Amino acid sequence: MNEAHDRPKGSVANDQPTKTLYARMRQHRETAALAATALAMDDADLGQARDGLLALGLLHPVTDTAVDPAAAFSRILSGGRSGLRSLTEQLHNLQASIDSLVADYLPLSHGAAESKHVELIGDRDRINQTIDELGEITRHDMMAMQPPPTLSMASLTQGLERYSALRARDIRIRNLYSQQSASDKGWRWAANAQTEMGVEIRLATLIPTRLIIFDRQNAIMQIDPRDYEFGAVLLRGGALVASLAAIFDYCWILASDLEDVPQSMASAHPSEQQQAIVRMLSSGLKDEAIARSLGTSTRTVTRLVSEIMSTLDARSRFQAGVRAAKLGWLD
Secondary structure, three states: OOOOOOOOOOOOOOOHHHHHHHHHHHHHOOOHHHHHHHOOOOHHHHHHHHHHHHHHOOEOOOOOOEOOHHHHHHHHHHHOOOOOOOHHHHHHHHHHHHHHHHHHHHHHHOOOHHHOOEEEEOOHHHHHHHHHHHHHHOOOEEEEEEOOOOOOHHHHHHHHHHHHHHHHOOOEEEEEEEHHHHHOHHHHHHHHHHHHOOOEEEEEOOOOOOEEEEOOOEEEEEEEOOEEEEEEEEEEOHHHHHHHHHHHHHHHHHOEEHHHOOHHHHOOOOOHHHHHHHHHHHOOOOHHHHHHHHOOOHHHHHHHHHHHHHHOOOOOHHHHHHHHHHOOOOO
């Protein structure tokens, strides 16, 4: 009698065909269907293997691809905290799943995808799956660069759900956005929600691409900053991820705090005359000297300086100079 058919309800998938299928999926980055075809697995065995992998959280139900064992392990532990069934049955199934993951599936991941330091991901669902998995195994911090917003409210809400789950595990999150983002009402709402849950946000003059770094060990970077559908690059470990983290740290230091970029000035673009005045103010020149340089009256310069301070929401000329510098007006 087939052992897989006689498996009692609630037991874990530790039969050899299931493990062989999972190993093939991890090694070749294939869907369950493609891996089953390569292994000449019939539909009945494929169905049983799928059910077993889904029970362990090792198969993504949308992309039909393998889930990282460490991410599945983390999800099982999180799910074990909820009271879905009686405590005795819950603990029994939790222990069985953990034993199977550790003994049967975690070793299969070594030498497969983890050995690849660079991997291309060309599908939006796979990108989101990878981000979720890396978030599951993150233990310390996550930092991200985000270009100007092109995301829907549904995507913004999905991001908030991710951040909430990470913050619940006391993961530090730093998000670096473009200053143009601050003029978008949907983004402003999401940013305020992030700060309320403890996410740190800063704004920079320019964000070159979308980049997320997890624990300074793994990173996922959008290939084309203008097109999310074009795909992403997954980087695991190595000096390249460390270098990207160092670049992020540098950009973070130079960026402005969220409260220093009011919505009213986020999309403001200074004229050449305003930039010239700000540069001369930062050099310590008085209105009279600026007027002579521009060939205009002192009264006109005083009025223009007042307008600049209003645009920058600054209470003093010094504060206006600081904000102008952070906004890139002096570049």
